[in-house]
Amino acid sequence: MKHAMKLHWSPRSPFVRKVMIVLHETGQLDQVEQVRSVVAMHLPPNAAVMADNPLGKIPTLVVEDGTALFDSRVICEYLDHRAGGSLLGDRRFVQLRWQALGDGLIDLLLLWRTELSRPSGPWDAVTEGWRAKARAVMATLEAETPALAATPFGLGHVAIVCALGQLDFRWSDANWRDHFPQLAKLEAGWAARPSVAATAIVDDAPDGADVTAGKLRFNG
CATH class of the missing domain: 1.20.1050.10 (Glutathione S-transferase Yfyf (Class Pi); Chain A, domain 2)
Structure with a gap:
């Protein structure tokens, strides 16, 4: 099946999740090829992502004419506009x-x-x-x-x-x-x-102990 768009994607990224929720909400999921792309601050830049996005970040969406869109805010607004604008609406x-x-x-x-x-x-x-x-x-x-x-x-x-x-x-x-x-x-x-249930974060590449345990407290 040929897809209209390509998304550099990870099941661990909250910003990618934003795009995925919008795709579900606007009925465009089947128009996007999801390409698993690993990026991290402590890793060398991902060459495949860099080829589409000089910032080397995900999500990056390549649309029908080959233009690459980034970051999640731009991508989400583009997808919403493409589907009629219901997620921004009159507010x-x-x-x-x-x-x-x-x-x-x-x-x-x-x-x-x-x-x-x-x-x-x-x-x-x-x-x-x-x-x-x-x-x-x-x-x-x-x-x-x-x-x-x-x-x-x-x-x-x-x-x-x-x-x-x-x-x-x-x-x-x-x-x-x-x-x-x-x-x-x-x-x-x-x-x-x-859309939310289908896009729950999945840790498909665990990176060791949770360094954040005990570091964020809302009670003191």
Whole structure:
């Protein structure tokens, strides 16, 4: 079967997961060839990814005319536009703001984990700042659960789903649901969506012990 597009993909990446949820939500999954692509800060650049994206990052989407799109925000908006724009709808900037919160939390968690894995040890002043920001983002989302619940599922919700999924995947001992119960209730509803259930993070290439255990606390 010939696909219209090619996606550099990993089942471990929260940003790739954003794209996959959008593909499911917009009915475009069968139009994309998923190419398993390994990239990491501590590894040499992936030559196949670099051929399409000079930043060497995933997700990267190559569309019908050969143009490569990156990052996840651009890809998701492109796919939504291609399918009629239902995931941004008439509350575009509300959704984009929530997307920025979700993406920002993902970025923070990914950088934090890399910092914790340094042989010389993490820079505590930096990680303390990330801890404060993670708490603030989660508190903001908890406060905005009425608005999130009242707004049709869109790109902002997708990003938040993926950020919370990253907490579950890499920071499970943070027990975020105990501290943000309204957000947890909302997330349980999102988790039942077919697009979310079908794209759950899979650790297909475990990289050793979880360096983040005990490092993110929401209670003190």
